[in-house]
Amino acid sequence: MPLERKPTLVSVSMQGGPPAPRARSRCGPRGARTAPDRLRTVVALLVLTLAVLGTAGLLAAQAQSSVRPPDGAAAPPPSAQDTITKPGTAQGPAQGSDLWRKIREGKSGYSATKGPQADTLITSGGVAWRDLHNATVLRYGGWLLLGVVAVVALYFLVRGRIRISGGRSGRFIPRFTLVQRVVHWFMAVLFVLLAVSGLILMFGKHVLLPVLGPYAFAVVASASMQGHNLFGPLFVASTLALLVTFVKGNGYRWVDVKWLFKGGGFFGGHASSHKYNFGEKTWFWWSVVLGLALCVSGFALLFPNMLPDRAAAQLANLVHAGAAILFIAFAIGHIYLGTIGMEGALEGMTNGTVDENWARDHHDLWWQEHKGQATTDRRRAEVLAAERGDAVAGRAGS
Amino acid sequence: MTIVGFIEGPLWYFSLAVFVLGVVWRLVGMLAIGRPKDLSVPTASSAAGAAKAVVLHSVPHGGNLGRTLYHFFAGYLFHIGLFALVLFAAPHIAFFNKMFFTLPWPAMPRWAFIIAAEAAFAGLILLYVRRLTDPVSRGLTDIDDHMGVWLTFLAMLTGCLALQEAHAGLRALHMLSVELLMIYFPFSRLMHAFTFLFARGYTGATYGRRGFTP
Numbered sequence: 001m002p003l004e005r006k007p008t009l010v011s012v013s014m015q016g017g018p019p020a021p022r023a024r025s026r027c028g029p030r031g032a033r034t035a036p037d038r039l040r041t042v043v044a045l046l047v048l049t050l051a052v053l054g055t056a057g058l059l060a061a062q063a064q065s066s067v068r069p070p071d072g073a074a075a076p077p078p079s080a081q082d083t084i085t086k087p088g089t090a091q092g093p094a095q096g097s098d099l100w101r102k103i104r105e106g107k108s109g110y111s112a113t114k115g116p117q118a119d120t121l122i123t124s125g126g127v128a129w130r131d132l133h134n135a136t137v138l139r140y141g142g143w144l145l146l147g148v149v150a151v152v153a154l155y156f157l158v159r160g161r162i163r164i165s166g167g168r169s170g171r172f173i174p175r176f177t178l179v180q181r182v183v184h185w186f187m188a189v190l191f192v193l194l195a196v197s198g199l200i201l202m203f204g205k206h207v208l209l210p211v212l213g214p215y216a217f218a219v220v221a222s223a224s225m226q227g228h229n230l231f232g233p234l235f236v237a238s239t240l241a242l243l244v245t246f247v248k249g250n251g252y253r254w255v256d257v258k259w260l261f262k263g264g265g266f267f268g269g270h271a272s273s274h275k276y277n278f279g280e281k282t283w284f285w286w287s288v289v290l291g292l293a294l295c296v297s298g299f300a301l302l303f304p305n306m307l308p309d310r311a312a313a314q315l316a317n318l319v320h321a322g323a324a325i326l327f328i329a330f331a332i333g334h335i336y337l338g339t340i341g342m343e344g345a346l347e348g349m350t351n352g353t354v355d356e357n358w359a360r361d362h363h364d365l366w367w368q369e370h371k372g373q374a375t376t377d378r379r380r381a382e383v384l385a386a387e388r389g390d391a392v393a394g395r396a397g398s
Numbered sequence: 399m400t401i402v403g404f405i406e407g408p409l410w411y412f413s414l415a416v417f418v419l420g421v422v423w424r425l426v427g428m429l430a431i432g433r434p435k436d437l438s439v440p441t442a443s444s445a446a447g448a449a450k451a452v453v454l455h456s457v458p459h460g461g462n463l464g465r466t467l468y469h470f471f472a473g474y475l476f477h478i479g480l481f482a483l484v485l486f487a488a489p490h491i492a493f494f495n496k497m498f499f500t501l502p503w504p505a506m507p508r509w510a511f512i513i514a515a516e517a518a519f520a521g522l523i524l525l526y527v528r529r530l531t532d533p534v535s536r537g538l539t540d541i542d543d544h545m546g547v548w549l550t551f552l553a554m555l556t557g558c559l560a561l562q563e564a565h566a567g568l569r570a571l572h573m574l575s576v577e578l579l580m581i582y583f584p585f586s587r588l589m590h591a592f593t594f595l596f597a598r599g600y601t602g603a604t605y606g607r608r609g610f611t612p
Contacts, residue, residue: 182531185530185531223560223565230519
């Protein structure tokens with residue numbers, strides 16, 4: 001079907017058709033145009049065009065000067081399109097897929113925003129971090145925690161509560177000072193708050209979200225995040241206090257190796273130890289090292305803008321999650337033994353004293369040194385413990 | 399009416415009424431008891447003794463620094479932090495302005511709010527742990543002390559969990575815990591917030607009249 005050409009003003013004039021009657025009347029004998037008139041019209045139009053173009057050029061020059069960088073400023077680096085070699089020139093201009101592939105691979109360009117990796121449109125490291133975080137740390141960390149709970153539960157079912165052999169003696173030996181107990185419980189309260197909120201943040205998406213639904217989980221997650229961020233800095237103080245107040249007596253000795261080879265007496269037999277056995281010493285150093293790792297990585301996550309780049313934040317996140325899982329895993333065993341797992345253990349941290357038979361069962365070398373302090377006056381033992389712990393008057397306890 | 403609406407409406411006004419009327423009733427009751435007339439010849443000013451006691455009992459004095467340093471430090475940490483949170487947190491100021499038609503006053507910046515919250519929590523936990531582990535303090539502690547500490551802790555905790563100010567449920571939870579605290583307040587040792595001045599002043603006046611510094 002041939003295209004029908006619509007007549008236009010230009011086409012009409014080029015065709016030399018008759019002018020409209022109205023125009024003819026205006027260009028009658030009184031107003032008929034002569035050659036000089038046309039020339040003046042053309043010149044006037046030319047001047048007008050030049051004036052418009054000149055004005056536009058001035059405005060453009062002013063606009064350009066307004067965004068010009070100040071004197072002495074460094075020239076901007078080449079743009080992304082300059083940095084990235086345009087492939088596919090045989091097919092014309094750069095192909096979108098090739099360009100985006102380069103960007104996807106982490107090529108940097110220019111950004112007016114200054115900051116770490118601000119000139120990188122897509123940081124591919126985040127994908128690797130996410131895979132490592134979700135597929136390795138969370139998956140195996142989750143299984144580790146469940147495994148520890150299962151092992152502890154199985155041990156409790158098989159072994160039952162570890163009783164004091166021969167029952168309670170009714171004689172009490174001072175063991176922990178008031179300062180040590182305050183530091184222990186201060187850290188314990190913070191640990192529980194941080195562990196619960198941290199586990200919700202780590203595993204809540206997989207465990208709670210399907211149960212609670214998106215709205216309720218958003219509420220729980222928001223509360224957990226705020227609580228976690230708030231209590232975190234206090235944990236730093238508690239970790240340092242733990243190191244200072246409990247470091248004495250927690251150095252490893254040869255007897256600890258023997259305790260380890262005997263399985264700590266958990267599977268039968270007796271394993272000797274001083275005030276702290278191998279497990280307690282390991283728990284102490286475990287808490288200090290992992291606690292400091294949690295504190296450093298936690299501060300890095302609280303103030304990510306102070307980190308050199310995004311990779312540092314990703315590393316901090318992995319360290320924080322990994323250290324937290326290992327900390328919580330060990331803590332499950334510690335809490336079990338300190339409460340339902342072992343008769344007579346908890347009161348050392350509540351009252352500051354332990355039963356003499358308990359001391360002989362689990363810390364016989366320490367008991368040998370302190371059995372002279374044993375008393376049936378519980379209140380007196382507690383007051384002595386509060387003031388000086390297991391330190392015998394005139395010398396410190398081992 | 400929704401649960402949130404109930405907590406932020408009728409229950410709030412009920413708890414406020416219990417708090418105000420209960421505190422007034424307790425204070426008037428205590429003052430109405432009066433005291434027997436002291437017929438002894440005064441050797442010094444009772445008023446000066448009262449003022450001296452109020453000030454001196456606020457700081458370690460009389461060679462008790464070693465024994466009271468812990469309470470002094472943890473006590474001020476908790477109380478200053480708590481009052482800063484209650485009076486100068488921006489959401490609280492907005493709440494007071496709305497509820498009591500007060501004029502706005504300057505709020506703490508967020509970093510100061512966080513520090514105040516850290517201080518209040520650290521102080522409260524330290525005081526409570528000490529109360530539970532010290533043999534003398536534990537012997538003096540009863541259910542009222544536990545209730546007061548836990549209700550205060552819950553009010554602070556729920557407030558901090560709602561810091562994002564993004565969920566009405568968390569705000570209502572905070573209000574509910576505060577309302578429980580307000581209802582419990584007049585009938586507990588939490589009344590020391592109002593009575594500590596009377597107690598110290600009375601002791602100071604009694605001893606001051608006899609020329610002693612308590």
